[in-house]
Amino acid sequence: MDLGILDSTTLRIAGAVSESIVDGPGIRYTIFTQGCLLHCKECHNPQSQPLDGGIEVSLRVLYNEIKENPLIKGVTYSGGEPFLQVKPLIILSKILKEQNYSLWSYSGYTFDKLAKNPQTLELLKLLDVIVDGPFVDTLKSYEIDFRGSTNQRIIDVQRSLQSNTVVKLAGYR
Numbered sequence: 001m002d003l004g005i006l007d008s009t010t011l012r013i014a015g016a017v018s019e020s021i022v023d024g025p026g027i028r029y030t031i032f033t034q035g036c037l038l039h040c041k042e043c044h045n046p047q048s049q050p051l052d053g054g055i056e057v058s059l060r061v062l063y064n065e066i067k068e069n070p071l072i073k074g075v076t077y078s079g080g081e082p083f084l085q086v087k088p089l090i091i092l093s094k095i096l097k098e099q100n101y102s103l104w105s106y107s108g109y110t111f112d113k114l115a116k117n118p119q120t121l122e123l124l125k126l127l128d129v130i131v132d133g134p135f136v137d138t139l140k141s142y143e144i145d146f147r148g149s150t151n152q153r154i155i156d157v158q159r160s161l162q163s164n165t166v167v168k169l170a171g172y173r
Contacts, residue, residue, distance in 0.1 A: 006060040014048035023076040024104040036081040042137040048080035074102035093126035145172040
């Protein structure tokens, strides 16, 4: 894919973390997208909910920050709700996949719902893993990996799409 598209495409974000170890395995670059319609009770990132909040950044800025750090092997989309901004994330994901980055995303929507929508399915096809489902405060746990509540699943996206059924990623509690 032509990297020039990074200069002309923007993403509304609440922020980014250049070296995260809590949003997937290894050292990851995490992008917190801006905007969420779910408004989960006790949301971990309530400042990321307003659709008009945060800042617009070019994909080039994010891409350059990712490429600057040789320790980064993966990128995670969090939020807010990443699947509200699929078009720019598809562009960024295609470029990152060509360069062998691991791609994870969080979503308050379920994998099943996202897989039924052609636009969100296009982004899903580029991901390695999705942590799906809304945060549920009454199911909050500190004993599980990479999730806030026990209803959320760590899903192997590619195996799930191939088998047409949800396949949880092995090795996580």
